[in-house]
Structure formats: structure tokens, C-alpha cells
Amino acid sequence: NAGVMQNPRHLVRRRGQEARLRCSPVKGHSHVYWYRQLPEEGLKFMVYLQKENIIDESGMPKERFSAEFPKEGPSILRIQQVVRGDSAAYFCASSPQQVQETQYFGPGTRLLVL
Amino acid sequence: GENVEQHPSTLSVQEGDSAVIKCTYSDSASNYFPWYKQELGKRPQLIIDIRSNVGEKKDQRIAVTLNKTAKHFSLHITETQPEDSAVYFCAADETSYDKVIFGPGTSLSVIP
Numbered sequence: 001n002a003g004v005m006q007n008p009r010h011l012v013r014r015r016g017q018e019a020r021l022r023c024s025p026v027k028g029h030s031h032v033y034w035y036r037q038l039p040e041e042g043l044k045f046m047v048y049l050q051k052e053n054i055i056d057e058s059g060m061p062k063e064r065f066s067a068e069f070p071k072e073g074p075s076i077l078r079i080q081q082v083v084r085g086d087s088a089a090y091f092c093a094s095s096p097q098q099v100q101e102t103q104y105f106g107p108g109t110r111l112l113v114l
Numbered sequence: 115g116e117n118v119e120q121h122p123s124t125l126s127v128q129e130g131d132s133a134v135i136k137c138t139y140s141d142s143a144s145n146y147f148p149w150y151k152q153e154l155g156k157r158p159q160l161i162i163d164i165r166s167n168v169g170e171k172k173d174q175r176i177a178v179t180l181n182k183t184a185k186h187f188s189l190h191i192t193e194t195q196p197e198d199s200a201v202y203f204c205a206a207d208e209t210s211y212d213k214v215i216f217g218p219g220t221s222l223s224v225i226p
Contacts, residue, residue, distance in 0.1 A: 045214075
């Protein structure tokens with residue numbers, strides 16, 4: 001799991017700005033998942049992507065949030081016009097092929113909206 | 115969709131004692147049940163998982179049991195040590211979709 005990279009590790013934004021979170025999965029992994037974790041709470045599924053495809057975005061708010069996993073480069077979770085309630089830790093995880101395999105988590109990005 | 119519940123939400127044990135965390139799930143077709151440990155400020159890490167074709171799995175001081183009929187599974191940690199202190203999450207796969215659903219977590223404190 002040391003292979004999943006996320007950046008930045010900490011991000012501070014003012015209300016109304018955009019937040020862009022990046023996730024590079026373990027080399028060779030084609031499945032990426034994004035989770036949100038509020039302080040002292042559990043991991044809430046947001047979106048599941050494979051290369052160039054969004055498979056399941058049922059956990060992601062329909063407005064202001066978007067995600068992509070292009071053919072080349074990292075997966076991006078984008079939050080537009082951030083609000084204070086968006087403050088949380090955002091983790092991405094990757095797996096080799098399908099959900100019934102170990103998900104390896106990245107170190108997370110801690111977003112603080114002022 | 116899948117719903118995973120977890121109990122207790124907090125657990126304190128004396129060093130050397132055992133700790134048990136229990137989870138229930140709703141999707142009878144679920145086949146994969148991982149457990150993750152998250153230390154303060156760190157990423158979740160898989161500690162053990164079990165699939166529906168077995169009822170129990172052990173790895174040193176950690177064991178997981180699965181009762182598919184009752185739709186519950188449990189994590190057992192024996193001879194607990196202070197470094198076992200963390201939040202533990204159970205999860206179950208949601209068979210209609212390619213994802214796992216996490217329980218709300220159990221905060222385990224091992225008192226030296």
C-alpha cells in the first residue's frame with residue numbers, strides 16, 4: 001500500500017475557491033476509489049473509477065464535485081466553490097482489478113475550508 | 115444497497131486481554147469482508163480479510179469469523195498490545211456494484 005500517492009497532503013482553501021486533489025494508484029492498478037472521512041467518523045464512499053470511466057458515483061454530491069481518471073496521469077477529485085462543510089480528509093484507494101481484492105489506501109488529503 | 119453496522123463504537127481493554135468487534139451486513143450475496151486498521155492521522159490499512167467460502171481465518175493474534183446465515187462477522191484480537199490501539203473498520207462488498215461499504219468504525223484503546 002505504500003504505492004498509492006496523494007497530493008497535496010494538506011490543502012487550505014477559502015470558501016468559493018476550487019480544490020483539486022490528486023491520486024496516483026499503485027502501478028498496474030486500474031481501479032480507483034475515493035472516500036471522504038469527517039473527523040472521528042467512518043469512510044464514506046464517493047466514487048469508483050476505472051481508466052477513463054466513472055463506474056459508480058453514487059456517493060458523490062451531484063453539484064460541485066467531479067472526478068476523473070484519465071488514460072494518462074493521476075485520478076483527480078475536483079471540488080468547485082468549496083464550502084466549510086467540505087472540510088474533511090479525502091482518501092483514495094486502488095486495487096488491481098475488482099472490488100474483491102485488497103484496496104490499498106493513499107495517505108489522504110486533508111482539506112480545510114476557511 | 116449494502117448496510118454495514120459495527121459494535122461497539124468504542125472499546126477499552128487492558129493490555130494482554132482480548133478484544134472482539136462485531137459487524138453485521140444486509141446484502142446476503144456479499145462475499146468479501148475485509149478489516150482495516152487506521153491509526154491516528156494515518157491511512158487505513160488492511161489487516162485481514164475473509165471470503166464467504168470459509169468460516170474463520172487466523173493470522174497470528176488476529177482472527178476473523180464469518181456467519182453467513184446470520185450475516186455477521188467478527189474480529190478477534192488476542193493478547194492485545196498498546197500498538198493495537200487504533201480505529202478498526204469492517205467492510206462488506208456490495209454485489210450490485212463494484213465497491214465495499216465500510217462500517218462506522220470501532221475505536222480500540224489498549225491500556226498498558
